[in-house]
Amino acid sequence: MAKPTRLTVNGKKVSVDVPVDTPLLYVLRNDLDQHGPRFGCGLAQCGACTVHVNGDAIRSCVTPLSAVAGNHVTTLEGLAERFVERRKKGAGSLHPVQTAFIEHQAAQCGYCINGWVMTAAAYLDKKPGATEAEIREALSGLQCRCGSHMSIMRAVKLASANMAKDAA
Amino acid sequence: MSAHIGLNSLNGLSRREFLTAMGGMVVSFAVPTADAAHAAIASARTGPWPEKIAADALDSWLIIGADGRVTACVGKIDAGMGIVTSFTQIIADELDVPMESVTVHMGDTATTPDQRGTGSSNGIIDGGSALRNAGAEARGALMAMAAIRLNVLAAQLTTADGAVSVVGMPDRRITYAELVGGKRFDVKVSGKATPKEASQYRFVGKPIPRQDVEQKVTGKYAYMVDFKLPGMLHARLIRPPQAGAKLLGFDAKQKLPGMVKVVSRGDFLAVVCTREEQAVHAANALKVKWAAPAPMFSASYDALYRHLRETKPTVSEENQKTGDVQAAFAKAATKLDVYYEYPFQSHACMGPACAVADVSRERAQVWMGGQKPYPLRKAVAETAGLTQEQVRVTWLPGPGSYGMNDADDAAIDAAFISTEIGKPVRLQYSRADGTAWDPKGPPSAIHMRGGLDEKGEAILYHFESHGYSGRTRPSGTDSFGDSLAAQLIGGFKTKSTNLFQLPSESYKFAHKRRAAHLIDWTQSLNTGLRTAHLRDPDGMATCFASECFIDELAHTARMDPVEFRLKHLSDARHKLVVKAAADKAGWHARPSPSSRKTGPIVTGRGLAYAPRAGSVVAIVAEVEINIDTGKLRVTRFVAAHDCGFVINPTSLVGTVEANLMQAMSRAMFEAVQF
Numbered sequence: 055m056a057k058p059t060r061l062t063v064n065g066k067k068v069s070v071d072v073p074v075d076t077p078l079l080y081v082l083r084n085d086l087d088q089h090g091p092r093f094g095c096g097l098a099q100c101g102a103c104t105v106h107v108n109g110d111a112i113r114s115c116v117t118p119l120s121a122v123a124g125n126h127v128t129t130l131e132g133l134a135e136r137f138v139e140r141r142k143k144g145a146g147s148l149h150p151v152q153t154a155f156i157e158h159q160a161a162q163c164g165y166c167i168n169g170w171v172m173t174a175a176a177y178l179d180k181k182p183g184a185t186e187a188e189i190r191e192a193l194s195g196l197q198c199r200c201g202s203h204m205s206i207m208r209a210v211k212l213a214s215a216n217m218a219k220d221a222a
Numbered sequence: 223m224s225a226h227i228g229l230n231s232l233n234g235l236s237r238r239e240f241l242t243a244m245g246g247m248v249v250s251f252a253v254p255t256a257d258a259a260h261a262a263i264a265s266a267r268t269g270p271w272p273e274k275i276a277a278d279a280l281d282s283w284l285i286i287g288a289d290g291r292v293t294a295c296v297g298k299i300d301a302g303m304g305i306v307t308s309f310t311q312i313i314a315d316e317l318d319v320p321m322e323s324v325t326v327h328m329g330d331t332a333t334t335p336d337q338r339g340t341g342s343s344n345g346i347i348d349g350g351s352a353l354r355n356a357g358a359e360a361r362g363a364l365m366a367m368a369a370i371r372l373n374v375l376a377a378q379l380t381t382a383d384g385a386v387s388v389v390g391m392p393d394r395r396i397t398y399a400e401l402v403g404g405k406r407f408d409v410k411v412s413g414k415a416t417p418k419e420a421s422q423y424r425f426v427g428k429p430i431p432r433q434d435v436e437q438k439v440t441g442k443y444a445y446m447v448d449f450k451l452p453g454m455l456h457a458r459l460i461r462p463p464q465a466g467a468k469l470l471g472f473d474a475k476q477k478l479p480g481m482v483k484v485v486s487r488g489d490f491l492a493v494v495c496t497r498e499e500q501a502v503h504a505a506n507a508l509k510v511k512w513a514a515p516a517p518m519f520s521a522s523y524d525a526l527y528r529h530l531r532e533t534k535p536t537v538s539e540e541n542q543k544t545g546d547v548q549a550a551f552a553k554a555a556t557k558l559d560v561y562y563e564y565p566f567q568s569h570a571c572m573g574p575a576c577a578v579a580d581v582s583r584e585r586a587q588v589w590m591g592g593q594k595p596y597p598l599r600k601a602v603a604e605t606a607g608l609t610q611e612q613v614r615v616t617w618l619p620g621p622g623s624y625g626m627n628d629a630d631d632a633a634i635d636a637a638f639i640s641t642e643i644g645k646p647v648r649l650q651y652s653r654a655d656g657t658a659w660d661p662k663g664p665p666s667a668i669h670m671r672g673g674l675d676e677k678g679e680a681i682l683y684h685f686e687s688h689g690y691s692g693r694t695r696p697s698g699t700d701s702f703g704d705s706l707a708a709q710l711i712g713g714f715k716t717k718s719t720n721l722f723q724l725p726s727e728s729y730k731f732a733h734k735r736r737a738a739h740l741i742d743w744t745q746s747l748n749t750g751l752r753t754a755h756l757r758d759p760d761g762m763a764t765c766f767a768s769e770c771f772i773d774e775l776a777h778t779a780r781m782d783p784v785e786f787r788l789k790h791l792s793d794a795r796h797k798l799v800v801k802a803a804a805d806k807a808g809w810h811a812r813p814s815p816s817s818r819k820t821g822p823i824v825t826g827r828g829l830a831y832a833p834r835a836g837s838v839v840a841i842v843a844e845v846e847i848n849i850d851t852g853k854l855r856v857t858r859f860v861a862a863h864d865c866g867f868v869i870n871p872t873s874l875v876g877t878v879e880a881n882l883m884q885a886m887s888r889a890m891f892e893a894v895q896f
Contacts, residue, residue: 072497080499089448090441094573094621095653096502102572130441148440155439159431159872162880163302164438165572165621171439199572200302200622201883205876 059123063088064132065139074120079103081119082129090130090168094197101169101196105129106136111176130168133175141220150220151175154213155206162200169196174210183218186211269585270611271332280363280407282335283356284317288404290384290397292317292324294356297337298349299329299593299617301624304432304873305345311425311869312350316357316417318381319398321425329617331599338698339594339617341625341755342835346869358415360407367401420867429872446591446618447576451646454578455482456498457639458505459655460491462710465749465896466515473509484508485642488711489748492639494647505652518745519896523665527563530667530688535739539722545733547671547684554673554682558774562670564763565893567663569756573621574656575632579639580646581606586613588637591620592629597700601630604702605637624884625755626697628660634705659706661695662894663756666723668767672731672775680775680790685736685768687723690743694718695754709748716747725764726833728793729772751896757881761834762888769830773814782811784829795864796838800831803840803862822850825857837865841882856886 058071063086070081077096082088082105091114094102098113105114106128107121128136137149151174154160161167170193177192178184184192189210198206275282275295285293294313300306306326314321328334328349337348361381368386369376372394380389387395397403420427437443462469469489478493480500485492493508495501520526551557578589579602586606590598595617603613620629628651636649651659666689673682696704696717703714722738746752776786784804791797803809809829818825824847831840844858859882868874 076499080497083448084498088441089444092445092447092573092621093576093650097653099653100572130439134440152436152439156431156436159435159876161302161432161435161438162876163572163619163622164434164443165445167438168441197572199570199884201880201887202876203883204879 059119061119061122061124062126064128064135070119072119074123075118077115078105078117078119078122078127079114082114082127088129088131090133090172092165092168094166094169099197100166101173102166104169104172106133106172106176109176109179111173130172133172137175149175150216151178151210151213154209154216157212158205158209160202160205160209162198162202166196166198166200166202170198170206170210174213178210178214178217182214182221184214189214269332269587269614270609271614273611275333275335277335277352278411280356280359280409280411283353283411284313284360284407286360286398286402286404288399290319290323290399290403292319292398293327294324294353295327295334296349296353297328297335297596298340298345299595300345300434300619301340301593302619302622303345303877304434304870305340305349306434307430307432308346308869308873309349309353310433311428311430312354313357315423315426316354317361317398319384321430323384329595330614331596331616332614336596338596339592341593341697343837347836350869354417355413355415356411358417359409359411362415363407363409364398364401368396371396371401426869427867428870430870432870432873432876444618446578446589446620447573447650449578449589449618450648451578451580454580454646454648455494455496455643456501457485457492457494457636457647457649458501458652459635459649460493460505460508460510461655461659461750462489462515463512464515465751466518466745467512468515470511470513472511476507476509478504478507480504483643485639487642488713490635490638490707490710492635492649494639494643498648498650502652518749519751523563523565523893526665527561527667530665530690530741531669533688533741535688536742537720538737538739539720539724540735540737541724542734542736544731544735545682547682547733547735550682550733551671551673551684555676556674556678556778558670558672558771558778560670560771560774562668562763562767562770564666564668564766566665566751566753566896567756567888567892568657568894569624569627569660570657570892571620571622571624571627571660574651574653575620575628575660576648576650577629577632577636578646578648579633579636579641581608581637581640582644584608584612586637586640588613588615588633589618590615590629590633590636591618591623592627592633593623593625594630594698597698598630598633600700601634601702601704602637605634605705605707606641624757625663625759626661626695628656630699630704631659631661631706634699634702635707638707659750661752661754661756662750663762664690664692664694664723664753664760666760666763666767668723668763670767670771670774672771674775674779678779680779680786681732683729683731683734683771683775685725685764685771687738687764687767688741689723689738689760689763690746690753691718691740692721692723692753692755692759694743694746695752697755697759706748706752709752712748718744718747721759723760723764725768726761727768727791727831728796728833729787729790730792731790751894757884758832758834761832762885765830765832766889769832773828777814780813783814784809785811787829787831793833796831796833799838799862799864800829800840802864803829803831803842803860806862807842807844807858807860809842822848824849837863839863854890859886 094100103115480495493504671684708714
């Protein structure tokens with residue numbers, strides 16, 4: 055067995071002793087008990103498995119463990135805490151995208167919601183105040199079978215506006 | 223806000239332990255997290271479980287803990303519409319407790335009454351009314367107990383905030399916890415308690431935010447896929463490469479990382495490995511030989527629809543016969559003769575199904591993510607060779623479901639594999655297993671004929687469908703034979719029933735007939751084209767044909783399509799709903815289509831209506847079509863949705879919006895290719 059792989063997950067340093075070609079999704083879910091990213095297709099077609107690697111949204115179902123060695127991985131469970139640390143907000147705060155999803159009740163079964171929240175959060179972190187057209191483009195690779203799209207769009211637009219105010 | 227924890231944290235507990243836990247461990251349940259679920263699951267017990275949870279015992283529905291917290295048990299599941307919050311509102315109102323004190327526990331055969339689960343949108347209809355009645359019974363029982371303890375007549379008592387007090391003497395009060403906390407009511411549901419009047423509700427009818435949304439957007443909501451058992455192995459299936467392909471053999475000596483066993487019976491084939499990614503790899507890498515089958519299906523949709531129209535039906539049904547449709551068509555001054563076709567569609571849920579099964583010689587526990595955990599108990603017993611008392615099925619939230627999707631098949635597959643290997647196993651379907659092999663919404667070829675008399679009056683409506691029963695794969699799984707596993711193994715009977723493809727509408731014409739013909743489809747049973755319930759079973763196909771045809775009739779009669787509907791509809795409520803949608807949309811009365819056009823873009827509008835099981839819905843759609851590219855875009859929907867008494871308008875609006883999106887996708891883009 056090769057050396058364990060070291061990475062940081064939600065601010066915690068971890069070491070995982072599994073083959074380095076193991077998809078990150080399985081490592082997060084089965085070895086590190088992070089259930090925010092979920093298996094939807096295993097083909098990078100739906101986004102349910104999205105996590106942040108050094109702040110960028112990636113599809114963990116097709117990302118081998120080796121690709122994130124030494125990097126910072128954030129899952130849905132750690133999103134609020136990472137945001138709070140960066141913005142020096144009080145504990146208990148959520149990421150503005152999460153707050154907006156709650157405000158607009160943007161979920162049905164919610165299985166896909168990780169993908170929308172994590173993709174929108176990574177995008178708006180870099181581009182607060184993004185327009186509706188930009189948001190549509192940024193979220194275009196995601197799926198929701200229940201059909202929550204309208205409430206999701208309302209939520210992300212609200213988050214974008216709120217984050218622009220915060221950044222100003 | 224009250225917690226949705228029952229199902230997530232209690233599924234490992236027997237009912238007695240559950241009651242004990244409610245007395246002693248409530249604090250740990252107060253914040254529902256996956257961790258709490260796992261802690262409870264770790265203490266999973268071994269049964270045997272009661273043959274049934276008595277529906278006539280109040281204790282089956284409501285439990286009041288020593289701290290006054292209320293647990294409502296119901297035989298439904300929440301597929302993502304937020305009915306847990308609605309149930310919480312109902313109980314809080316009926317029992318006069320804060321919403322924060324209520325926990326809803328559902329979908330577990332060992333601890334909740336069998337209401338078969340959720341289907342046909344009956345979560346609120348049946349689950350809500352059962353809980354409302356249970357709440358009223360419990361309040362009556364609590365007042366009777368309080369009358370004795372406070373030494374007054376029950377008529378002098380009132381309830382508020384989890385306590386009974388004497389009217390006008392708020393200090394003479396006794397809490398529910400003091401009366402029955404941690405104990406049983408030991409009373410029968412009499413059916414005589416009177417629920418509150420709607421005017422007395424504080425929570426019901428209010429737009430109260432759903433409790434699950436925050437958990438879902440913070441990663442705390444526990445799904446079926448998150449469930450783990452100690453020592454659990456991971457399985458993946460290897461399905462036939464084509465429908466009807468026969469398994470010739472596999473390389474039993476092949477060395478694959480983590481391989482524990484290949485489970486093979488008939489054409490059923492699965493790999494079991496130590497780790498999940500090993501099972502994914504093994505399912506792809508195992509050398510398997512299949513016999514190429516003779517084609518089982520028509521080569522194209524054109525051929526399929528022709529087959530449906532031309533094959534002698536196995537069974538037919540007709541209704542609403544008025545006048546003489548043949549004669550009326552023969553002598554109509556203007557005739558309409560139109561075909562509408564609707565394809566196979568997939569649930570294509572956001573995640574393919576997942577299930578965990580733990581089967582030994584003494585017991586079987588299955589955790590599944592579908593809508594009907596209760597009937598599955600019998601099917602699992604049959605699969606594992608056990609009695610029902612030795613079986614427990616527990617629902618955990620799935621990746622969306624819109625009827626009979628792949629969840630039940632996964633549960634039976636997992637139970638079968640666990641029976642074969644004698645160890646707990648988690649089965650996760652692949653995306654292809656999910657989309658290719660989930661039961662499909664049935665196709666339909668619909669023939670509509672109509673006509674106008676010399677005066678231009680519409681006099682004829684003749685609906686005739688040719689399709690497959692939407693219950694070729696039954697809508698609940700209470701026998702092993704109903705599962706895909708059984709059909710791949712071969713030799714098992716399924717309890718297919720006839721579901722006739724007929725529209726719901728109340729149009730009146732001088733000559734009318736509706737007929738539905740079902741075509742034999744037994745060859746589909748071991749394939750991915752088994753037909754089953756998919757959201758509004760057959761409704762999209764029959765409504766599409768019937769309502770488009772009504773538009774054609776209106777157009778031919780040179781009438782506004784709304785006016786035409788109002789003229790011919792016979793049900794007063796149907797008319798009101800159609801009118802409500804048209805009014806809200808600002809419908810401009812004129813014959814359709816208009817001649818408006820800006821460059822290559824033409825605009826259009828349409829209205830369709832559908833009554834279904836007590837609900838009546840009408841939708842106005844406005845669309846743009848680029849006549850150069852053919853691209854169609856919906857620019858606006860207006861929905862009138864009369865489903866009766868609304869428990870939670872927020873949840874309802876979210877559900878209606880989501881249905882519009884899913885229906886639009888299915889209408890515009892979706893057909894299963896085969």
